[in-house]
Amino acid sequence: MKIGFIGLGNMGAPMAANLAAAGHEVMGFDTAAPCPDGVSTADSAAAAVKGADVVITMLPNGKILRAVADQIIPDMQPGAILCDCSTVDVDSARAVAAQANAAGLGSLDAPVSGGIGGAQAGTLTFMVGGSDADFATVQPLFDIMGQKAVHCGDAGAGQSAKICNNMILGVTMIATCEAFALADQLGLDRQKMFDVVSTSSGYSWSMNAYCPAPGVGPTSPADNDYKPGFAAELMLKDLNLSQDAAESSGAETPMGALARELYRQFVEEEDGRGRDFSAMLPRFTEKNLE
Numbered sequence: 001m002k003i004g005f006i007g008l009g010n011m012g013a014p015m016a017a018n019l020a021a022a023g024h025e026v027m028g029f030d031t032a033a034p035c036p037d038g039v040s041t042a043d044s045a046a047a048a049v050k051g052a053d054v055v056i057t058m059l060p061n062g063k064i065l066r067a068v069a070d071q072i073i074p075d076m077q078p079g080a081i082l083c084d085c086s087t088v089d090v091d092s093a094r095a096v097a098a099q100a101n102a103a104g105l106g107s108l109d110a111p112v113s114g115g116i117g118g119a120q121a122g123t124l125t126f127m128v129g130g131s132d133a134d135f136a137t138v139q140p141l142f143d144i145m146g147q148k149a150v151h152c153g154d155a156g157a158g159q160s161a162k163i164c165n166n167m168i169l170g171v172t173m174i175a176t177c178e179a180f181a182l183a184d185q186l187g188l189d190r191q192k193m194f195d196v197v198s199t200s201s202g203y204s205w206s207m208n209a210y211c212p213a214p215g216v217g218p219t220s221p222a223d224n225d226y227k228p229g230f231a232a233e234l235m236l237k238d239l240n241l242s243q244d245a246a247e248s249s250g251a252e253t254p255m256g257a258l259a260r261e262l263y264r265q266f267v268e269e270e271d272g273r274g275r276d277f278s279a280m281l282p283r284f285t286e287k288n289l290e
């Protein structure tokens with residue numbers, strides 16, 4: 001397939017490189033980042049999408065996605081599919097899909113889980129909104145970049161799944177960190193706490209796969225001085241998206257609201273910016289020692 005790829009940052013670059021390594025012809029464009037090996041460099045977004053069967057975007061937010069969509073949709077060939085893999089608000093995902101469909105194009109919102117490691121290894125999970133036909137066309141590309149693609153429903157369903165998943169992640173990470181900090185106060189050994197909780201009803205991905213305590217459980221950003229990984233400000237972005245969606249849809253999400261407020265404080269008022277989102281653990285232990 002001929003693929004246009006826009007947004008070659010931490011996630012986009014390895015995803016595009018994997019598509020090129022699998023034999024696809026990939027034309028890339030980014031306003032700042034260089035194209036990875038195997039990806040040809042276009043000098044504009046419009047040039048990257050000319051003649052492409054599928055255009056993939058991997059951009060910071062919904063505002064930028066909307067601006068890029070305005071630039072590229074007029075230059076995409078009829079019948080091509082615009083597949084956005086960024087994490088953006090549901091309204092932007094639906095608006096861009098409607099704009100693409102009105103121009104005779106297919107569209108998918110296909111945000112990912114799995115982080116930079118998953119992007120490099122080609123083991124991402126895609127959660128996808130859009131038509132059956134568009135999903136079927138792009139599925140072979142999801143299979144290269146990831147290990148699983150779930151077709152969640154119509155336009156916006158992929159972003160809905162993503163923000164619900166990440167709201168759970170933010171809440172469980174905070175719960176795991178505050179429990180470790182409580183264990184410290186009680187004189188309970190962290191390793192013993194992991195041994196119990198990781199095989200008991202308190203287990204979660206945050207505890208079992210991404211343990212926030214250094215030297216405990218599998219290797220995680222905690223073992224690398226909390227270098228991201230998944231930065232606290234990206235978690236704050238996702239919790240803002242889930243709270244905005246909760247507000248506009250009338251859903252009650254009190255734990256999501258509290259998680260958002262704690263990450264907001266951590267990023268905006270404390271030393272959380274640039275640290276992994278699991279650095280909530282040293283944040284709690286420092287507070288407990290104050």
Ligand code: NAD
Nearest residue numbers: 007008009010011012030031032033059060086087115116
């Ligand atoms: P990033 O900031 O590293 O990459 C974004 C890229 O978009 C940058 O290289 C930037 O120069 C480029 N860009 C910005 N405006 C542009 C424009 N108008 N035209 C072309 N390129 C433009 O971010 P990332 O970590 O790669 O994340 C990308 C998306 O994936 C975000 O929506 C993020 O929430 C989501 N995501 C990230 C992770 C992660 O662990 N990093 C995990 C899952 C999802």
